Amino acid sequence: MEPTHESPDRDCSGELRERVLAAARARTPLAIRGGGSKAFYGREAVGEPLEMAVHRGIVAFEPTELYLTARAGTPLAEIEAALAAAGQMLGCESPAFGPAATLGGTVACGFSGPRRPYVGALRDFVLGMRLLNGAGELLHFGGQVMKNVAGYDVSRLQTGALGTLGVLLEISLKTLPRPAAERTLVQDVPLAALAIEQMNRWAGQPLPLSASAWDGGRLYLRLSGATAAVAAACDKLGGECLDAASAAAYWMSLREQTHAFFAGAAPLWRLSVAPSTPPLDLPGPMLIEWGGGQRWWRGGGEAARLHALAAAAGGHATLFRGGDRREVFQPLAPALAALHARIKASFDPHALFNPGRLYAGL
């Protein structure tokens, strides 16, 4: 059954556990599916669909304790609305890539948005989770407190693992207050090299930066915080100040990839590199985010070349959308790949969960 906005909150962990136990007995791989909004990402999924969207509902939200706990199938939009009503937000500004996006899918993908370099990644806000491992065991790691070093940090390990290490059932996230003020400045900076240098220089100064992007010869800087601090930083940095609606729309267009740069069918590459890396040697336009740390490029280039370029810049390249989906992530060094396989086996010995979605054989 397709969930709708009217779908009631429901704890389906018992049924989901039964499904995993049955799959374990029959050795049937499962393709874990939330809202399907990020089905484009990663290698092709195989297996019987395991629908998570019915397992939904905010379980706990305590603004003064700065945490929220929700079932994995809870729509991201519902969580954002609940937070906004309390004057809070998810600090990582994760993209949804569609209205059906769920919390579980977002955490499994580990995506973060424009605030990432200044406030933190999604994994930085994950406090704990309940999950099913490949033996159908219901496990609980971490909790709802932000300082907790008891046991291995399994919750962060699961974040971004694309569901290959378990079925995420319930996730606790640290929440943040919304900034009192937010303004976006635009400056004409025709050269990428100069834009990258400026983004890095400013990040090294005590300025309330909360997002940055270089796009078509223009540098966008967002400042968030106390009203007076934002105003003082705007005076210091200079540039045209966007009105609030245009600014919000601009950052949303980057976060959700509705910006014109992302239109069309050409393969989309994400290059995650050391933020101060000079412009990469690639033809055609590039969109730079995250203070220089996240660079988007369109083109059907040879994967090996992009991987080499990113590695030389201290990072990695991902075929984010489109192109040849057989190998989309940066290959791992052999010892690291072997360790990944052993970690996978420790959670999912029968290779039930999203086999091959992250890497072949994982």
Place this chain on the structure above:
Amino acid sequence: MMDEATQALHARITQGMPERLILAEMEDLRPYECDGLAVYRQLPRLVVLPETIEQVQHVLRSCCALGVPVVARGAGTGLSGGALPHADGVVLSLAKFNRVLAIDPLARTARVQPGVRNLAISQAAAAYGLYYAPDPSSQIACTIGGNVAENAGGVHCLKYGLTVHNIRALEVVTIDGERLRLGGEALDAAGYDLLALLTGSEGLLGVVVEVTVKLLPKPQLAQVVMASFDHVDVAGAAVARIIAAGITPGGLEMMDNGCIRAAEDYLHAGYPVEAAAILLCELDGTAEEVAEDLARVETLLREAGATALQVSRSEEERLRFWAGRKAAFPAVGRISPDYYCMDGTIPRRELPRVLNGIAALGEKYRLRVVNVFHAGDGNLHPLILFDGNAAGELERAEHLGAEILELCVAVGGAITGEHGVGFEKINQMCVQFAALELEQFHALKHAFDPQGLLNPGKAIPTLARCAEYGAMRVSRGELPFPELERF
């Protein structure tokens, strides 16, 4: 006099590193018999002090081949016995890895060896207006490698996070001598987040031989408000109000009356000795930001029922306000022959219940407890005062500590916020986690270290140990917290 097994180990290790870097004599081993938790002591077979990563690889390969346990050690300032040696094992000291390798001011990172002291990183970065944020109270002595192993925090975690939030890359050597690079210079890395997994893994998964940390610009200004309260509950409610107002202080600390008095007697920082509790709320950022937040915090604290407020008007005064808090442990050391520092985390709203519970437990065990609290992030440090020379007091202190941690779990918290499980809290892990989670931890450990040679007996208890502990804890046929799942 080395026994046969130690001789064989010594001979094997000398094949790949100079003998001068291997300690085997009793008097040389003695300084390594404990860490910052000195109540537990054990001599290892050998202590090795490698100077190169190749030597670390060689030591680990040797131990792997001979099936010898390895305990990695930084400065030995840990408070949970994480670096307590193994009787049959080797202590692998990273003390000689003490160089800052590179600072990239533009990218705001520092690449350092694991034996570099926490504070030394900030000192090296200061020339660029940058610093390394996590500041455990032992920061003048503790090393970054140890910080990674423990996921160390400090007084600024609420705003700036723990070690895991402030590192970019690790170079790790596995038990079979393999070098792995985890994370990178970019903001994320391909594959599983092993950088996060290794952080706080207490030396059970690998040995850190290089760390790349993130550096932050030094805030322009910091000011601290000291607020007095007639009751700890009122102080706790004031904390919730500040958070609810959307303010994220750089530091937010609470001390109870016992701790205020000890600190004041020691340092004369001007603390109000009659107050039931004080809150220290530090606001940092640009001058405009601090002024704006300060005005709001002062109003909130008054509304919340603070009986007195003092705001630091100079850097000197700010440091004076903090001096008492930072010296709380030595101050308590002056009023008691010994003290035992606990490290539980609780949801902030449970503070009154937990403090009352701790007071009741103190009465039960006839020991005094004073409390310092990282109020912003719910990390409580009860200090149990005892006299190790008085018969039975250490044992009572340990039991009291165990019950305090179990109380933290019962209210939805954790047995350790920043000190780690180590050897000390291994039994309480049986309360924090059920058997299935512990089994999953063991499976994960097996993926890294199938022979279980890295820091055995720490951090994750065996199920047999938990069964034994569970049996021991049953009193009058009842478990202390019957609502918790047991096995």
